[in-house]
Amino acid sequence: MSEQPMNPEITSDDKLWAALAYVFAPIVGIIVLLMEDKKARPFIKFHAVQSIAASVVVWIIVAIIATVTLGIGGLCAPLVWLVFLYWAYKAYQGEMVEIPVVTNFIKNQGWA
Numbered sequence: 001m002s003e004q005p006m007n008p009e010i011t012s013d014d015k016l017w018a019a020l021a022y023v024f025a026p027i028v029g030i031i032v033l034l035m036e037d038k039k040a041r042p043f044i045k046f047h048a049v050q051s052i053a054a055s056v057v058v059w060i061i062v063a064i065i066a067t068v069t070l071g072i073g074g075l076c077a078p079l080v081w082l083v084f085l086y087w088a089y090k091a092y093q094g095e096m097v098e099i100p101v102v103t104n105f106i107k108n109q110g111w112a
Contacts, residue, residue, distance in 0.1 A: 010043050015092045018047035022088035025055035046112040047091050053102045053111075054084075 017038055021029040032038045032048035039045055058080050065073030090097045097103075106112045 010094045014041055014043045015094055017041075017044045018091035019088040021048045021051040022054075022084045022091060025051040025084060029055075043094075043096070046096060049106050049111045050097075050099060050102060051084075051087075053106050054087075054099055057102060058084075 017028070017032055021032060021044075029048040029052040032044055033052075038048075062074060062077055062080065065076065067073075087097050087099070103112075
């Protein structure tokens with residue numbers, strides 16, 4: 001996961017919304033995309049879309065692992081939440097966090 005340098009145009013409100021998009025993924029990400037003033041901010045939109053996509057991918061992976069391991073693999077969910085907290089921390093620092101497959105996917109789709 002590589003981080004890009006901080007943009008001076010990013011406000012503290014942008015950082016807060018971006019961090020909340022990871023902490024309460026995908027709910028806050030969806031709410032952000034429904035708010036016109038927040039959706040217009042590139043930093044917030046990037047993190048909102050990325051948090052939604054990452055949470056969908058994580059849900060699918062955890063479901064597959066839990067199915068294959070007869071439910072025991074579902075115990076990794078709290079560890080996954082720690083990863084989302086790390087991404088939220090990085091977003092609150094004003095960094096554009098790059099999640100290996102997810103970031104490239106949302107950029108290629110033109111979502112961010």
